[in-house]
Amino acid sequence: MSPSPGAVRELFRARFGGSADGVWLAPGRANLMGEHTDYNEGFVLPFALGQGIMAAAARRAGRRLVLCSAQSPDGVVSFVLDDLEPGRVTGWAAYPAGVAWALISAGYEVPGACLAFDSDVPAGAGLSSSAALECATALALTSLAGLSVDRRELAAIARRAENEFAGVPTGIMDQSASLLSRSGHALLLDCRSLETAQVPFDPAASGARLLLINTRARHELSAGQYGQRRAECERAARLLGVPSLRYLTDVADVGRLADPVLRRRARHVVTDDQRVLEVVALLRSPESSDRHVYPEIGRLLTQAHVSLRDDFEVSWPEADVAVDAALAAGALGARMIGGGFGGSVLALVRPAAAGAVRAAVAEAFARRSWTGPVFLDAAPSASARRVALG
Numbered sequence: 403m404s405p406s407p408g409a410v411r412e413l414f415r416a417r418f419g420g421s422a423d424g425v426w427l428a429p430g431r432a433n434l435m436g437e438h439t440d441y442n443e444g445f446v447l448p449f450a451l452g453q454g455i456m457a458a459a460a461r462r463a464g465r466r467l468v469l470c471s472a473q474s475p476d477g478v479v480s481f482v483l484d485d486l487e488p489g490r491v492t493g494w495a496a497y498p499a500g501v502a503w504a505l506i507s508a509g510y511e512v513p514g515a516c517l518a519f520d521s522d523v524p525a526g527a528g529l530s531s532s533a534a535l536e537c538a539t540a541l542a543l544t545s546l547a548g549l550s551v552d553r554r555e556l557a558a559i560a561r562r563a564e565n566e567f568a569g570v571p572t573g574i575m576d577q578s579a580s581l582l583s584r585s586g587h588a589l590l591l592d593c594r595s596l597e598t599a600q601v602p603f604d605p606a607a608s609g610a611r612l613l614l615i616n617t618r619a620r621h622e623l624s625a626g627q628y629g630q631r632r633a634e635c636e637r638a639a640r641l642l643g644v645p646s647l648r649y650l651t652d653v654a655d656v657g658r659l660a661d662p663v664l665r666r667r668a669r670h671v672v673t674d675d676q677r678v679l680e681v682v683a684l685l686r687s688p689e690s691s692d693r694h695v696y697p698e699i700g701r702l703l704t705q706a707h708v709s710l711r712d713d714f715e716v717s718w719p720e721a722d723v724a725v726d727a728a729l730a731a732g733a734l735g736a737r738m739i740g741g742g743f744g745g746s747v748l749a750l751v752r753p754a755a756a757g758a759v760r761a762a763v764a765e766a767f768a769r770r771s772w773t774g775p776v777f778l779d780a781a782p783s784a785s786a787r788r789v790a791l792g
């Protein structure tokens with residue numbers, strides 16, 4: 403069930419007694435283009451989802467942080483702020499604990515507090531529920547402390563929580579999407595300069611729709627494989643004599659890599675960076691409301707999927723089947739999103755074809771006796787914010 407400020411406040415009251423000082427919401431994200439480009443200092447073009455994680459929070463006396471979650475009904479997690487160290491808190495609570503730790507490490511005063519969370523971002527669906535949890539915590543804790551921290555800095559703090567405290571070696575895309583997006587826009591982020599631009603993105607106005615297909619598959623080894631891809635990209639950059647793959651602007655340069663695996667990895671990164679810029683140019687073109695722009699974007703989405711599947715090799719069978727079935731049923735384009743090895747596919751469809759696309763994907767899964775996919779309509783939404791006062 404979707405979280406509501408009332409429901410999360412009720413959870414707060416039931417677990418902690420008393421009432422929350424406020425409720426903060428941080429959205430999950432989908433990514434229109436630019437996958438595995440963020441840690442290569444490249445471009446990404448994510449957007450915030452309407453789905454997110456809410457935190458009802460209040461200060462408490464003393465130096466403890468006390469957490470509970472509607473998605474983890476087994477009670478509260480509690481720890482002393484000044485004892486926090488990577489590895490001390492595990493499971494879902496590592497993300498909020500990591501944010502407190504990263505804020506303290508950055509020199510900010512973090513007060514003792516109680517936080518209750520509720521979510522409608524499915525976990526493990528590649529929609530960045532962990533970044534949403536981090537960003538909701540970061541906003542709640544800084545607001546409770548009366549701090550105003552620049553959102554770019556907050557994104558960096560939340561990423562540090564994920565990388566160094568929770569031990570997941572991700573890039574900066576997800577936290578940036580949650581904290582910096584604007585409704586009706588995609589967020590163009592240059593992961594080298596960290597400059598951002600809001601790119602108008604309103605598929606509905608051009609007779610298109612974004613359909614998320616949660617394949618409900620999460621394969622073993624995903625964390626290890628992500629780290630391996632990162633290492634391969636770093637090795638490729640070193641061999642080519644550039645600080646990161648972002649510095650390659652001509653895809654022909656990857657031909658200088660003798661190792662065919664590294665060549666494929668680098669080719670994906672360079673071409674996906676280019677695809678981000680192509681999508682941005684299409685969305686910004688004077689004809690952007692034209693019905694022809696979306697088929698072009700769809701074509702680029704499908705091209706990106708092929709690149710992620712064949713060159714970067716992070717796709718998974720359910721994603722490939724979902725993409726093929728969606729395209730066969732008339733989608734303009736489709737691709738896996740996120741880190742890979744499980745999670746969701748983003749399909750761009752004409753509203754008239756949406757029903758047929760859903761049916762075709764569901765049928766393709768049923769034919770293979772796979773767990774049924776879950777469909778979600780996606781709309782470029784607003785970034786993290788306070789949604790209720792105390």
Ligand code: GLA
Nearest residue numbers: 437438572573574575740741
């Ligand atoms: C995960 C990471 C991001 C990014 C994507 C792949 O979502 O959290 O930083 O690397 O994978 O694009």
